[in-house]
Amino acid sequence: MAFATATPDTLPAWQTLQQHAQALKHVHLKNLFGDDPGRWQHFTRQVAGLTLDLSKQRWDDDTLEHLLALAHEAGVPGAIEALLSGKRVNVSENRPALHTALRLPADASLDVEGEDIVEAVHDSLAQMERLVQRLHAGQWRGATGKPIRHVVNLGVGGSDLGPLMVTHALSDYRPRDIHPVEVHFASTMDGSQLADYLSRFNPETTLFVLSSKSFTTIDTLSNANTARDWLIGRLTQHADLPDASPHAKPISEALIVRQHFIGVSASPEKMSEWGIASDHQLMFWEWVGGRYSLWGTIGLPIALVVGMAHFRELLAGAHAMDSHFRDAPLADNLPVLLGLAGIWNVNFLDIRAHSILPYDGRLEYFAAYLEQLEMESNGKSVTRQGQAVNYSTCPVLWGQLGPNAQHAFYQLLHQGTQPVVCDFIAPLKRYDEVEEPDTRRHLKAQHRLALANCFAQSRVLMLGDDALDEDGPRPEHKRYRGNQPSTTVLLDQLTPATLGALIALYEHKVFVQAVIWDINPFDQWGVELGKQIATDTQAIIDGEGDIARMDASSRGLIEALWAAEQA
Numbered sequence: 001m002a003f004a005t006a007t008p009d010t011l012p013a014w015q016t017l018q019q020h021a022q023a024l025k026h027v028h029l030k031n032l033f034g035d036d037p038g039r040w041q042h043f044t045r046q047v048a049g050l051t052l053d054l055s056k057q058r059w060d061d062d063t064l065e066h067l068l069a070l071a072h073e074a075g076v077p078g079a080i081e082a083l084l085s086g087k088r089v090n091v092s093e094n095r096p097a098l099h100t101a102l103r104l105p106a107d108a109s110l111d112v113e114g115e116d117i118v119e120a121v122h123d124s125l126a127q128m129e130r131l132v133q134r135l136h137a138g139q140w141r142g143a144t145g146k147p148i149r150h151v152v153n154l155g156v157g158g159s160d161l162g163p164l165m166v167t168h169a170l171s172d173y174r175p176r177d178i179h180p181v182e183v184h185f186a187s188t189m190d191g192s193q194l195a196d197y198l199s200r201f202n203p204e205t206t207l208f209v210l211s212s213k214s215f216t217t218i219d220t221l222s223n224a225n226t227a228r229d230w231l232i233g234r235l236t237q238h239a240d241l242p243d244a245s246p247h248a249k250p251i252s253e254a255l256i257v258r259q260h261f262i263g264v265s266a267s268p269e270k271m272s273e274w275g276i277a278s279d280h281q282l283m284f285w286e287w288v289g290g291r292y293s294l295w296g297t298i299g300l301p302i303a304l305v306v307g308m309a310h311f312r313e314l315l316a317g318a319h320a321m322d323s324h325f326r327d328a329p330l331a332d333n334l335p336v337l338l339g340l341a342g343i344w345n346v347n348f349l350d351i352r353a354h355s356i357l358p359y360d361g362r363l364e365y366f367a368a369y370l371e372q373l374e375m376e377s378n379g380k381s382v383t384r385q386g387q388a389v390n391y392s393t394c395p396v397l398w399g400q401l402g403p404n405a406q407h408a409f410y411q412l413l414h415q416g417t418q419p420v421v422c423d424f425i426a427p428l429k430r431y432d433e434v435e436e437p438d439t440r441r442h443l444k445a446q447h448r449l450a451l452a453n454c455f456a457q458s459r460v461l462m463l464g465d466d467a468l469d470e471d472g473p474r475p476e477h478k479r480y481r482g483n484q485p486s487t488t489v490l491l492d493q494l495t496p497a498t499l500g501a502l503i504a505l506y507e508h509k510v511f512v513q514a515v516i517w518d519i520n521p522f523d524q525w526g527v528e529l530g531k532q533i534a535t536d537t538q539a540i541i542d543g544e545g546d547i548a549r550m551d552a553s554s555r556g557l558i559e560a561l562w563a564a565e566q567a
């Protein structure tokens with residue numbers, strides 16, 4: 001395997017970077033810009049419709065040189081090859097992590113342990129396409145014979161966030177002239193989202209997509225069971241439905257489950273056990289991680305919203321980034337550079353908070369998506385060999401739409417005590433497709449307004465008070481210290497292809513960082529204990545366990561619940 005066998009803190013470049021950081025820690029970003037008028041050119045790269053501006057990172061040419069040396073010493077080039085060629089990079093689960101194979105073109109081939117997997121990938125896409133076509137043609141009928149109008153995706157984590165984020169981002173790309181099908185998402189185990197849908201939708205025209213790689217996730221299965229009972233309760237006695245005929249034939253539960261559920265999972269056995277008809281099952285593979293799964297059949301809601309042609313453009317955009325990641329030299333490789341900027345901030349400048357700030361309402365769920373991608377992947381504290389690390393790994397990552405965050409938490413970014421690195425994300429062009437000229441002019445002006453704010457915020461974070469051409473001292477409460485680093489990612493436009501490239505950029509950035517930190521980004525053992533303890537706790541709440549063995553706080557909380565239920 002191509003990975004380095006040493007932890008990063010023992011590598012020569014790490015030591016060099018530590019010394020180098022001592023000097024650079026005291027240099028203000030404004031001076032770095034003052035010293036180098038060519039900073040934009042030095043630290044900006046473009047590929048696949050994206051421009052990555054790293055000039056506002058608190059680094060210089062020497063820093064980058066040392067970081068690139070670190071990437072070589074940590075074995076990044078070999079690790080990229082291992083990832084893309086299907087080696088078992090997920091060591092704790094002993095399997096490859098092949099989300100990149102989901103976006104290989106049909107004429108490619110990828111031999112993984114003796115089998116070319118590209119054909120199977122494209123067969124699964126073709127099966128998904130057939131289901132999408134039936135729904136878009138109004139040919140998928142519910143149990144009472146009516147065409148489906150609402151599709152509700154029941155899934156959580158990677159089986160929710162990717163499709164939710166992309167469908168929202170690409171809602172302008174809905175195909176015209178199709179039977180109208182609206183797509184919705186229900187993820188929370190408390191049932192709030194689902195309850196809302198059940199109160200509003202007609203069961204006759206509602207289809208559920210049960211999305212779960214494992215098909216064991218209690219959040220998703222509890223929503224699915226509620227949905228199934230709602231359908232059965234309403235459709236087997238359909239006299240109360242809006243236009244039910246008194247002579248209508250009784251409808252069997254089997255028909256209801258068949259016509260109102262599609263399953264998407266890596267476990268066909270569990271889908272069948274639950275009752276999903278075999279021809280309504282979409283498959284994927286254990287070698288696709290949940291948070292990396294939107295590119296295949298878990299992407300069904302995306303294909304339903306944007307159509308298969310646009311879904312394939314999304315895949316092509318991601319594939320363009322994969323090819324760049326494999327072929328570009330490290331010094332020009334966008335995911336490598338983005339990853340190295342993160343390593344520099346976390347491990348050498350001690351900046352361990354990272355905010356994601358898109359300036360485009362269509363990217364509303366991008367921060368939530370990245371929170372899972374980055375923190376579930378790299379929120380680890382043991383090496384690939386199982387040793388405790390003695391350096392920081394994934395920072396705390398959070399965010400929301402930049403314009404709204406300006407009125408919420410930017411105060412802390414500008415005047416708080418925490419150093420924070422920010423990612424600003426925005427498309428350069430928007431609203432060309434709006435037909436009505438006046439509305440187009442207004443909306444384009446609003447887009448410019450958003451960009452002006454985006455560019456202004458990164459400038460103020462960088463320069464502080466110096467952003468103003470103002471003489472004389474300012475009172476302390478009005479002072480801005482600046483020197484907060486940021487990255488700006490510009491998309492030429494937000495299209496399926498550039499969005500695919502953007503997501504793949506972050507996926508690979510996460511991988512590069514994991515390689516350097518010597519951790520496995522493809523498992524998530526840290527979420528298992530909570531699930532197990534929740535099962536025990538539920539048994540105790542239901543009166544089937546021994547509350548006396550719990551701690552005082554947990555006992556108090558459960559007793560408060562029991563008291564409320566009795567009241």
Ligand code: F6P
Nearest residue numbers: 157158159212213214217290527
């Ligand atoms: O609990 C965490 C997790 O396993 C995520 O990694 C995953 O995306 C999510 O749960 C949902 O899992 P599944 O798709 O198996 O229902």
